[in-house]
Amino acid sequence: MPEAAENQPRVRSQSHEGDGAARAAHATGAIVFADGTVVYGDGAGATGVATGELCFNTAMTGHQEILTDPSYAGQVVCFTFPHIGNVGANAEDEEASSEPARRAAVGMVSRATITPPANWRAEQSFAEWLAARGIIAVTGVDTRALTRRIREKGMPIVAIAHSRDGGLDADRLAELAGAAPAMEGAELARAVSRAEAGDWAVDGWNWPEGYAEGRADGPLVVVLDYGVKANILRRLVAAGARVRVAPGSTSAADVLAMKPDGVVVSNGPGDPAATGEYALETIRGVIEAGVPTLGICLGHQMIALALGAKTVKMAQGHHGANHPVKNRETGQVEIVSMNHGFAVDRDTLPADAVETHVSLFDGSNCGFRLTDRPVFSVQHHPEASPGPQDSFGVFDRFVADLAKRRAAAN
Numbered sequence: 001m002p003e004a005a006e007n008q009p010r011v012r013s014q015s016h017e018g019d020g021a022a023r024a025a026h027a028t029g030a031i032v033f034a035d036g037t038v039v040y041g042d043g044a045g046a047t048g049v050a051t052g053e054l055c056f057n058t059a060m061t062g063h064q065e066i067l068t069d070p071s072y073a074g075q076v077v078c079f080t081f082p083h084i085g086n087v088g089a090n091a092e093d094e095e096a097s098s099e100p101a102r103r104a105a106v107g108m109v110s111r112a113t114i115t116p117p118a119n120w121r122a123e124q125s126f127a128e129w130l131a132a133r134g135i136i137a138v139t140g141v142d143t144r145a146l147t148r149r150i151r152e153k154g155m156p157i158v159a160i161a162h163s164r165d166g167g168l169d170a171d172r173l174a175e176l177a178g179a180a181p182a183m184e185g186a187e188l189a190r191a192v193s194r195a196e197a198g199d200w201a202v203d204g205w206n207w208p209e210g211y212a213e214g215r216a217d218g219p220l221v222v223v224l225d226y227g228v229k230a231n232i233l234r235r236l237v238a239a240g241a242r243v244r245v246a247p248g249s250t251s252a253a254d255v256l257a258m259k260p261d262g263v264v265v266s267n268g269p270g271d272p273a274a275t276g277e278y279a280l281e282t283i284r285g286v287i288e289a290g291v292p293t294l295g296i297c298l299g300h301q302m303i304a305l306a307l308g309a310k311t312v313k314m315a316q317g318h319h320g321a322n323h324p325v326k327n328r329e330t331g332q333v334e335i336v337s338m339n340h341g342f343a344v345d346r347d348t349l350p351a352d353a354v355e356t357h358v359s360l361f362d363g364s365n366c367g368f369r370l371t372d373r374p375v376f377s378v379q380h381h382p383e384a385s386p387g388p389q390d391s392f393g394v395f396d397r398f399v400a401d402l403a404k405r406r407a408a409a410n
């Protein structure tokens, strides 16, 4: 095939190649775009219809962690890695840290049929787990073609449907996709934030014993929860912190009344610019009070907004477990976990901010710190889960600094 033709984006389900109309009538799964594009496949997981923003994720493992990351609320994840399910699912690889945070990804797309588990940690097959979790899956899809379309045209809002008896109504699904809200302007963090503040004591996962309990004497870190991933909390505990998680709606006065040694502004779903003044007021109050503050992903974007900077929607976003990020201050490159569709516009950062990290994929901003206040934040996911652990040091440095400040103050 000539090179030019090979490079054309093609959207078509390979499993239904050749006999379009007949297969369309019997297909049990479909992904439908607002412009009427239909990708048929085999339904798996939960049955029904969901709408959301379609993004692609390049991680080769950790698919359960990805689909349970509350930052994916309102999104359908197309995995570029073809084989899903070998590791199965288990209760430990859960990234939602509260009941509301279980509303994470709404759909999943894969190339191959989901395979039965072949891993000692598996408690359930991935297909059963998807169904129990309410996640609609479509398999047998040409995920490369979908990914190419996202790379060319950005992340579309789609309807994803699974019906065991087939008979999917593509026109109705296209209408649903057209009527669904855009991700730009979407306020999604409130729905995945816990309602009550609570302590978190679970430490990181270690082979072979699994999770342990943390120590009780470290610096107190209050985490503002916009849908915080469990491994952010575990890595803070592993770094020696006592962790208290507070709803994202907590006021600055209430956060300060907890007498935190440090505050973490969490990851979360939706458009940071639509997340709300309530959150920005709290973040500003905490920073103005001089409390050391760390932001992660949505938290990074929210801190930037609180300081008067702007965020922008990215064309295809960053979703994967293999992204190179350069620390501009040390020159070191870390391979990191990524999951974001918005980015901080570095040109709008305040004068007292220094850009510390940059994506080596597209040069976008991946971190900054303030020169006159103890504030730093990163766009990537230093907690991994899934992904390489190159950036665990973010938690160690943050908590060690809090311990040093506490010792100096006493």
Ligand SMILES: NC(=O)CC[C@H](N)C(=O)O
Binding pocket: 071, 266, 267, 268, 269, 270, 271, 272, 296, 297, 298, 299, 339, 340, 341, 342, 343
């Ligand atoms: N992982 C996150 O916190 C994502 C942040 C934000 N929702 C984005 O897509 O950019």
